[in-house]
Amino acid sequence: MAETYDFIVVGAGSAGAVIASRLSEDPKCRVALLEAGDRPPPAEAMPAACASMQLNPETDWMYTADAGKAGRGLHNRRMPVPRGKMLGGSSGINYMVYVRGHPGDFDNWAAQGAEGWSYNDVLPYFRKIETFNASNEITVDREAHGEEGPVSVGVRSPVIPASRAFVEAAGKAGIPQGDYNGRDRGGAAGVASLVQTNTRKGVRCGTYRAFLEGVAEQRPNLTIITKAHTTRVLLEGANGDLKAIGVEYLDAQRRTHAIHATRDVILSAGAVGSPHLLMLSGIGPRRDLEAVNVVCRHDLPAVGKHLKDHIHTALAFHAPGYGLTMADVGVSAGPDALRAPAGPLPANSADDANLSPELAALKAESERRIAEWMETGSSLIASSMYDGIAFFSTGLGDTHSHDGQIGFLPVGFDQAFFEGPLNVDTTRYFGEGAPHLAVDRENIIILANPVLPRSEGEIVLESADPMQPPSILMNYFGDPYDLKVMVAVMRKALAIADNWPGPNKPIWQVPPELAKKHGYTPGETPSDALLENLALHFCTTVYHLTCTCRIGDVVDPRLNVYGIKGLRVADASIMPEIVSGNTNAASIMIGEKAAEMIARDHGVKLGQFVGP
Template identity: 60%
Template sequence: MADETFDVVVVGGGSAGAVVAARLSEDPTCRVALVEAGGRPPAKELVPAACASLQLDPEVDWMYTADAGGTGRGLTGGRMMVPRGKMLGGSSGLNYMAYVRGHPGDFDAWAEQGAEGWSHDEVLPYFKKSEGLAPSGDIAVDADAHSTDGPLGVSVRAPVITGAREFVEAAVAAGIPAGDYNGRDRTRPEGVVSLLQTTTRDGKRSSTYHAFLEGEPEARDNLTIITHAQVTGLVLDDGDDGPVARGVTYRGADGGEATVRATEEVVLCAGAIGSPQVLLLSGIGPRAELEAVGVDCRLDAPDVGKHLKDHLQVGLFFPAPGGGVSMSALGVAFGPDALRAPAGPLPADPADDAGLPEPLAALRAEAERQVGEWVATGTGLASSSLYDACAWYSTGLGDDHTHDAQLGVFVCGYDPQIWEAVLRVDPAEYFDDPATRLGPEAESVIVLANPVQPRSEGEVVLASDDPTAHPDIRMGYYDDPHDMRVMVAVLRKALEVADRWPGDRLGPLLVPRVLAEAHGHAEGDEPTDALLEDMARHYSFTVYHPTSTCRMGDVVDARLRVHGVAHLRVADASVMPNVVSGNTNAACIMIGEKAAEMVAADHGWALHEVVGTGP
């Protein structure tokens, strides 16, 4: 594979990169190489309920952690987890599958700030180009805002979980009307609540690998997919006006170094962490920072890796008998193998099932039935990531162009192992009785308070000149005091929603044990603002939405071309001028669609469909 030459080299086969490579290779005369550090996704990636098990799996997760800035006091080592997908499909293969475009005002603000061609009216056709919505009677849909024939599966999970439906009812009772948050209802000042539209088809995950690459596209003669290949830097020539991108170097699965060249363009789609890292390793970034770690500066670009934005959420934990999903129920939905020893009640060896007592035989039969139903019809608990409903609204504290607040519900309390490993929280510090609160039969819900227009910024910088070393990710959470004011307000709204839960099904709020003691809080008390702020300082969690580290205007232009480097573009979450007010995956896919049309237009390649009207 070394020193092969293509027209375009795409770095990263994730949420945007898979789209760029698939779309450009629609023209058989365009030779495309897609270079991905991971491999094809494992079988469990298709199962929506398996989200948590994909994190901390080094085969599919980059395993990053970050300096948590103004939060993290309750997290292991004070470090925030930063899961990022390392496989074809990228983070669309390990996210919680919320299909959320953002508020129209987000994109109009981009355009007003100089991102020509990125207003809502101009990006809407790209959202629709991807979308293959399966209509559902469980949600309201603004038909004019959607498409049903795109490659990306979008649907509502079935059957609807009780706790998710009750969250919607509670939000409506708290003054947030139900509607289509990806349509005209998103612009209502009072906000909108709905069951989530998710990137699933027939109950299976529809990552960008499954939607755009799997099958016919990956078999095209003009598309070469190089997996298990970690890009170590750009190949840069000296041009009359500065560096010229000619390809990339990468380290293969065997540890050997190789080069793949591009006659026309290199398109970086490695995400808000990976794309700035590749630029920095290649000498494109702040001169002093590069020289401090022994990287020769080819282009002094002070904004590379800066302006990092991410969403934070604080979870409010409530017992919810009859409304939440127990870990035992989740285990049954995964099938008999998930119930085997040493963790489960079934024998480790299926050959020993012959003599099972009747209760265990019935359990095994029910597990077989549920997993079989999911495989055949896409219905059942396995089709849910357990993050199934959200609301958006404005706090009134600023950012009038959009909604600055999001509420969500997670309909399971998880178990002590997930809290400790994935969330980086010691259950013994958080819970008064972890064995009971997080026991196999416990039914709980977590109402998520999630401000979505943070003003704090972080950064991605090189920790060393070793391409295989993780970069130093500094999130900068709560650096701007405005963000804490908004978080406390959103927590108050989350409590209001919980107070209006139908049927009084929720138990009292469980305040983290160590904080309840510190603030003299007793069960049933109204939390003070000081307690809510302390919860945010200790137990805010990323919503996995890093953006803006190569943002338009500073690092790339509106056509995503890197300032000062010819033949090089960036197309992923890093180019967002500001984070959208909602989950970011849909916008990343839109960026991939728009980037592919721009590249094709510049080189005369013919895509199957062109929806853009701009230059």
């Protein structure tokens, strides 16, 4: 007989880990949490190692997407779409840029019919999530932050001087300093700051570490099933009277199991996984389902539609005197990061006995740095290197929020990063041999990131086989408006570089083939055509897929799937509109709020209720 629980949560990521943890606070409530991956690997703890978990099938779903009108400078024009596959999900693989969103984002949700999701409604959950670590490095709206939550949020240590310079330059370019997670993110001028990261003493604080690790995962009423690939939701009844009664999943040996829920099945598999599961279960657009021989149990046309994502265009700069080198970052990551074939140390540590005095000293320094990080949390590797941030309004349209975001990285990364996780053709971006990407070169990157896109893509079911991923059609720049906003954000990013403090300004590295095509001479003002072409060739995803099961179309404001009893969706897919900033904090908030709504609907006793 199949195991039976009160609640089944599918996906232990940014929202799912929160929901399972909170519901299991009631010892009378039996909760099953299914996760296709396993526990996080050691690399998950090190903020600077986030890219190492991409393109690893143990920690990444390794999706790729059709880039629409973008991707002209990517290999095969495919956009990588990394999604976390482990306890903690994408909160264990992301870059830890902790951004709630503009208050106007959530008020806009409510205005579109998402009752109970206004900024005043969601702020208590953001506070509940967070323990904020004060710093004199940033301006803070203290009353907007939490003091006793499981997610630790603060500024990296040590602060890199170039990141301070970015904030100063943004101010000179018209973006004042402030708290971008505060109650007032600023007017049209926006706000600039060092980045608030979800780290604790220099270690990643994703939802596995914050909500599951330790006490929660040891509760007898919480069953965590890892390496469980959920294949469908089990339904009973006929169309018009359908109820979710459990799920089916495959274990690591591809054996089929079924478990049942007496109350709710909650899909928290993300903006790709949740619509995919709904469609595999016969819930979705009838025509799309029948095209791949899936019996349509409930025609719900918006499942998988309205996909939105953020993209940014990396503007690369040579910055002698203040940009970090990849070699220096590698030394801070420990001796294993310096081993062959990419590094100077032998591939086998047993050969270290024969090191030259110079390499022995390098290894000793690397050991000292990694030990300091482990002991104090202070290190170059205590951040993903996304260290500065700014938000502003371009004035081109949306007035309820900021439509422009600019990120700052005090390092230029290397060829392996651009060619691997980003899939960028570095010969086309940086020229033959990619000289800009030498590991000892001092570089910085400024990221131009429109954050209120109008283009919409979709998740499309390709097969009834649950092991075959769906198609991800991004449709970037499908609406020409988005390219206009991108150009405006790129110009603001270049203005920040032009206002850099000190005598040495960053030197913009324009892709040689585009410079030649558009007749660009270094130091002159680039044309709109050049900037457009740069974005169309080399923009990349910011990993912020949302809106594929959005409130009002697929779920109601309490996250119940329309037409199916006992089935909810709770993750980034339910956003009515993408937030104007990094989406992970909002996804965790969705999990926190969902847990409370579910608990109230079913009489479950949480440790704390913060909503009405």
